[in-house]
């Protein structure tokens with residue numbers, strides 16, 4: 001019998017993620033009633049009409065021990081062939097030949113290892129990859145009864161690639177998991193210093209008093225990694241720096257930094273305030289964006305030297321974007337989110353630069369800066385001007401410094417994931433992303449992402465920067481355009497030797 005070549009059938013618009021080749025569909029709960037009556041008949045229907053990927057294989061998995069003949073009997077017992085159509089009979093035989101069965105428990109690592117070995121054995125027979133994309137795909141269908149008691153699902157990013165795909169993903173998950181059962185992880189929300197922002201801001205009158213457009217000139221939220229995509233380029237190239245870090249981690253930090261005081265510490269009160277401030281941010285403008293891509297330097301390879309990256313990729317490995325918040329507290333204050341791979345150091349920090357002090361008695365004096373260092377070595381320091389000690393009256397920049405490892409010597413700072421998994425066990429959603437937060441986050445970033453993806457015409461070309469540098473040479477002019485003034489060169493840390501000044 002001649003089956004139409006799978007994957008070649010109708011030419012309706014296909015989704016960009018459609019699986020066409022080398023796919024295994026694993027049906028968990030394959031011995032059950034649902035699998036027998038619904039799942040296998042549906043898979044067979046699709047297979048017969050040529051809608052399944054080429055070379056598809058179906059693997060049943062369940063606790064019941066049964067041989068292949070018994071499995072085939074069950075899996076095909078509800079396939080309809082009322083008139084003994086020989087073509088359907090033949091299709092059922094072929095369907096059996098692409099199906100296999102493995103028995104095992106749902107709580108035994110060894111059994112899943114056995115399943116994995118079986119899948120790998122099938123995959124070894126698939127053609128080898130010709131490009132950077134993974135050449136084997138697996139789909140897991142859970143034809144299983146729900147567990148007794150509370151159910152919670154913890155989901156990792158990426159939550160879509162833009163507003164539409166995120167909405168699609170959200171609504172498909174919503175069919176099975178309520179918002180209350182869903183914990184969307186952004187692991188930056190589990191970092192100690194990000195959690196600290198709420199306390200620093202709202203438990204200190206002094207901070208609260210200066211937290212607005214009247215006192216703050218500009219804010220930078222910076223993510224720097226000293227290594228490139230090394231080996232992860234295939235994944236990264238599809239996403240780029242904005243989706244990888246800015247749209248999620250840095251925007252989450254921004255929302256806590258700028259939201260109004262929540263009525264309580266309850267998850268919904270906090271998330272209501274985050275959503276409110278995010279809704280005051282318009283989509284990022286192209287002119288408020290700087291994109292870079294690292295090139296080989298200092299004996300290290302460039303992004304395009306990675307074998308898993310397309311040779312002409314214009315994917316940004318560095319991005320700086322400036323966001324504006326249109327509300328009475330923040331109108332006119334630029335929030336610069338910047339992140340890059342293959343830079344000169346590992347650092348994630350928030351740098352709040354205050355306005356110039358009134359001139360007159362002071363001239364060219366350094367600005368105050370409050371730095372919240374998220375990692376490494378958690379710290380909060382306020383750069384202030386103090387009188388130079390001695391018989392002169394001159395101001396000099398110094399700092400008030402809360403360095404965690406010095407101040408809290410006995411305390412182990414938990415890993416972000418430790419904190420978040422514990423929160424999920426407790427059912428506390430405060431540090432997880434709510435569906436409407438995600439929606440508004442995508443609204444802010446989708447227009448520039450579509451521009452970068454080339455949906456509105458030619459793709460913008462990122463400017464090059466050397467591996468191990470601070471980023472593109474265009475970065476400092478970009479930041480000073482928004483009013484940032486680099487601190488006085490006379491600032492010395494950790495010890496000021498006055499004799500050398």
Ligand SMILES: NC(=O)C1=CN([C@@H]2O[C@H](COP(=O)(O)OP(=O)(O)OC[C@H]3O[C@@H](n4cnc5c(N)ncnc54)[C@H](OP(=O)(O)O)[C@@H]3O)[C@@H](O)[C@H]2O)C=CC1
Nearest residue numbers: 222351371379380381399401402403470476486487491493
């Ligand atoms: N508790 C602690 O551990 C404390 C540590 N310190 C240390 O003191 C040093 C100075 O602190 P601080 O002034 O806050 O931070 P930095 O001097 O590291 O950076 C200050 C700002 O200037 C930018 N910058 C850095 N180098 C250059 C350059 N060559 N040209 C132009 N701009 C530049 C940075 O950009 P970018 O973000 O792109 O790097 C950043 O925005 C740091 O090493 C800091 O870690 C100070 C106080 C307390």
Ligand SMILES: O=C1O[C@H](COP(=O)(O)O)[C@@H](O)[C@H](O)[C@H]1O
Nearest residue numbers: 187188225244245249348375416
């Ligand atoms: O989500 C991501 O975060 C990591 C950085 O996490 P950190 O906790 O080490 O700061 C980043 O390397 C990765 O590209 C990104 O997907």
